[in-house]
Amino acid sequence: MQQTSSKPHVCMLVLQHPFTDARIFKREAISLVKLGYQVTLVVPRNRAGYMYDIDGTPFTDRFLEQEFVHESVRVVSYTPRMPQQAHMDKAIRNGSHIYFEDPLYKVGLAQEADIYHAHEYHSLYSGIGIKRALKQLKGKSVKLIYDSHEITEGDKVPILKRMLPEVDTVITVSDAMSVWYNNALPSLPVEVIYNSPPLSDTYAPAPAAKDTFVACYEGYMHKDKGSSDKLFGITEICSQSFDFRFKILGGKAGAPIDLPAAVQDRIELCGWVNYKDIPKYMSDVDVGWIDYDIQASTTPLNYSIALPNKFFSYLNNGVPVVVNNCPEMARVIRKFDCGIVIDHATPTAAHYAECFDQLRKDRKRLQVLSENARNMMRDHFCWEHMEQRLGRLYDGLAQQIVGSPSS
Template sequence: MAKKICMVVAYHPFLDARIFKKEAKSLQKKGYRVTMIVPKKNGHLFDIDGTPFKKQFRSKVFTHEGIKIVTYNAENSRRPLNKVLNDEQMWERQGFHNPLTQLAIQEDADIYHTHEYLSLFAGVGIKRLMKKKKGKDVKLIYDSHELTPDPLHPRNSEEKRKLLKQQLLVMLQDVDYVIAVSESIKAWYQSHMPGLPVEVIYNSPPLNKNQQPKSFHSDRLSVGYEGNIDDRKGSQNKIIHISEICAAKTDFQFKIIGGKQHGSSVVIPNHLRRTITLTGWVDYHTIPQHMQDVDIGWIDLSDVERSLNQDYSLPNKFFSYLNSGVPVVTNKCQEMERFIRQHKCGYVIDKTEPTPQDYADVFLYLHQHRNTLQEMSQNGRKAMEKIYSWEKMEKRLFNIYHWLSVN
């Protein structure tokens, strides 16, 4: 009989690219029976941009693309899940009796795959209660999309970061495998728990099979940005200022694939309406089509000096650009810089906080050196083909599950 897998989700949208579209669908394709326990907010599931689904996905339990979806109200789980910060002796009595943990236990799965700090806490409860009440040993995966707590971020006080880390190390003793999203995050876990198995599965998309080699012969320069527009990444003000500088020098377009979260919108000044274009949020599988006319992909992470997560980041958009043969220009971040230097697939500005003028200068320079852009494009695409595409990451995922099944 095929092993049963349960994805345990505390706050990601259920159609999340990594969780649903890649990991869950890949495991289903491999023959595993996959269930996802996912949160509703205010009674609704929500899309990747935060938009609530009001006419779709209304049932508490349903099947979507062959994946069983079990929903719960996030509001009812928040308080007990936050008991993770209490003494461990209080966990079973006060923390584990939450809808996320209890619904996951009812699935009676063989492997539980968690995706956030709080869903890891739910997973610890699942593992302990399954053993105690059913005598069943289940496997627990922690898919660490980022480091929580971030050792540098000022959002939490030093005292709270210390407590969060202390509780994380306690929870990791119940974990059978950690999945990280970059080599730096993997190294962090290995330095704290050397005996814990850790594998890197990058946030890379399926290889775009229809990708044609890019030609950089046009007089127009097109810079693209994929993802959320907010204060930490994809600053709206920087996009406006970059566009003003570049448009004054050449035929220029700034293309935004994505935008603001639900309830907000990107405001484009009248004088840039023809310069800055918005696709809005698009279907995950159509992103390569929207990248066809993009020459350079932009990444700007604004909190690098105050966030180890950003310094260690290899975001989805990074691999989306390379998958479409789009060279990347970014600020100075340890993990992206290492990757770009290794594969010669982009340009790293030697500043953690470049100005719009800094970015514009690099864009215009590369526009004048199109042979360099061509080489970067080819190098990035080759790296995806040989090493980093989801098809390669999928094999790593299958190896983890096979190892857990036989050990």
């Protein structure tokens, strides 16, 4: 099952994401294969021993082997175990590999790759152990990338900061996140690679006239982001005044959304949509809705500094984004005039309903926002641009590896 390549062997370390994750597999791993790298993905199985999809649905009829190749990416699976904080701290402080013993460390070490790419705080820990072990046991110098999808908080921060000096490059998903890492360790190279999809080839400008106004929510629903109660409230208010529909793309296996009787015929539950089919589902959508509670005491810092998948998914299809005053999303929207920021930390359903009604009445403004959204993706943010960044980063690391074919 070994791939052949003229470039270094890349091993991606994953502890908490499904192997089909849009960023990890469909974008980064596939792009690296396209760029000529040999890619191995080390990923977890669920408690029942199955690989699982984005929404948690287990693959019970395929991907049953411990090791297999999928879309030219070599996948090695394992049974995960989360390392404990106290043990992590002890292992990191020790300076050697001797206290590393978690399953991801063991499976990742066995790959003997040239570049390791960790996707979570805990998989970075395993990557540190692998990097040390290969150097101390085999005299092999490898490169380590930390792909920070979100900002680590709480009691994990001190351990993270002790790990960062052993990282060769950090990748973040927003400019605000890169500032956090630059402040944590100014000498650390940081690259921003947005969570953006390939440019949609089915985009059509928003119509000048349309009877039904369609809003969309993409992703999981949670009380702190994409509150179902707020979505139901928006739908009920809007439907009293005009022909309104809310389309929900996403959800979680085994967790159906119960629709109140008053809005059942106004909300379309699409379930989890295939990554490549999203443009089709977005074709009649007028606005994308994002609502993060950025004031709750338990609110993660990520809500303020995030540029999530759904944000770029909307914009990629020429769908303007309506969002509450989340600083990083608000900054991008205002810079490119590609949506509406409700200048309120916790807007009510009535606030959103009023915004939707205003956009419905001003189709020319909605058209401008739609065109700006599409243009910003085409010119700056789409995955085609991100793939170039990823390639430059990897080629630079490859040239630093002693004895690599690219050096």
